[in-house]
Amino acid sequence: MTARTTSGPAIRVQGLEKSYKQKKQQLRVLRGVDFEVARGSIFGLLGSNGAGKTTAVNILSTLLKPDAGTATVNGFDVAAQGAQVRESISLTGQFAAVDEILTGRENLVLVARLRRLKGAGQIADDLLARFQLTDAAGRRVATYSGGMRRRLDIAMSLIGNPLVIFLDEPTTGLDPESRLEVHHSVKQLARRGTTVLLTTQYLDEAEQLADRIAILHQGRIIANGTLAELKQLLPPAQVEYVEKQPSLEEVFLAITGHDGNGSNNGSDSGLATTPPTTKEPR
Ligand SMILES: Nc1ncnc2c1ncn2[C@@H]1O[C@H](COP(=O)(O)OP(=O)(O)OP(=O)(O)O)[C@@H](O)[C@H]1O
Numbered sequence: 247m248t249a250r251t252t253s254g255p256a257i258r259v260q261g262l263e264k265s266y267k268q269k270k271q272q273l274r275v276l277r278g279v280d281f282e283v284a285r286g287s288i289f290g291l292l293g294s295n296g297a298g299k300t301t302a303v304n305i306l307s308t309l310l311k312p313d314a315g316t317a318t319v320n321g322f323d324v325a326a327q328g329a330q331v332r333e334s335i336s337l338t339g340q341f342a343a344v345d346e347i348l349t350g351r352e353n354l355v356l357v358a359r360l361r362r363l364k365g366a367g368q369i370a371d372d373l374l375a376r377f378q379l380t381d382a383a384g385r386r387v388a389t390y391s392g393g394m395r396r397r398l399d400i401a402m403s404l405i406g407n408p409l410v411i412f413l414d415e416p417t418t419g420l421d422p423e424s425r426l427e428v429h430h431s432v433k434q435l436a437r438r439g440t441t442v443l444l445t446t447q448y449l450d451e452a453e454q455l456a457d458r459i460a461i462l463h464q465g466r467i468i469a470n471g472t473l474a475e476l477k478q479l480l481p482p483a484q485v486e487y488v489e490k491q492p493s494l495e496e497v498f499l500a501i502t503g504h505d506g507n508g509s510n511n512g513s514d515s516g517l518a519t520t521p522p523t524t525k526e527p528r
């Protein structure tokens with residue numbers, strides 16, 4: 247593991263620019279992006295399809311060179327100190343990068359061996375337990391559900407205890423239960439002191455997970471703050487009392503017996519498990 251550098255943010259991005267050539271035209275995706283991510287925090291980068299989230303993550307993980315601007319990760323410059331940056335990070339890309347032919351455990355052991363870590367089997371077993379995959383450990387990944395693959399993918403990215411983890415749309419395409427399981431895993435990561443930069447199109451995901459949220463729009467960060475700070479950008483709420491109806495997600499989770507903590511509570515009592523909710527003034 248690369249040593250933690252001196253103080254300062256885990257990620258610092260200044261004036262980042264990136265264009266792609268598309269049909270002889272320049273598509274300016276990042277037009278001067280600035281943000282910082284504090285160590286041990288969860289930072290949510292929000293943006294619609296094509297906003298440039300993956301482009302930004304790829305630059306920070308040294309897969310792509312920026313046209314202009316600077317970025318440091320764990321104090322190392324992504325352009326000049328790529329090797330040190332790569333030793334400080336792990337990337338879970340937008341599309342799961344697990345090997346379908348291998349079992350879950352074999353995938354983990356393979357990565358631990360590639361990283362030349364001692365006790366690869368033990369590392370794999372610990373991660374399988376942490377991500378509730380012990381029962382499925384000996385099955386080929388081809389038989390896993392989307393949520394299980396995602397959890398295995400995130401587990402693989404933790405091997406070697408990287409200081410900074412990039413999760414590019416970790417829950418896109420997952421059902422509500424699997425999304426909650428991934429949310430639970432991400433919260434656990436941050437509790438252990440890992441810095442997490444996650445991109446998402448789901449506003450509620452950023453709302454639930456991120457300490458700070460930045461919105462990438464038309465090539466720039468147009469808002470950056472805590473949830474409370476972002477909410478203050480809107481005019482004062484008009485107070486209105488409405489009886490709260492459960493959302494479809496709440497109904498789904500209640501009747502499938504899910505407790506919202508990344509585990510199934512085994513209940514089959516249906517709607518009666520819907521927690522009482524109160525409507526916040528909007
Ligand atoms: N290698 C490339 N060559 C040309 N254009 C590209 C390339 N990679 C991305 N783009 C374009 O750049 C824009 C930003 O893409 P990017 O993948 O960074 O967006 P994103 O925010 O991750 O979107 P999504 O939410 O769909 O994953 C898009 O218009 C995309 O078509």
Ligand SMILES: [Mg+2]
Nearest residue numbers: 299300340414
């Ligand atoms: Mg993307």
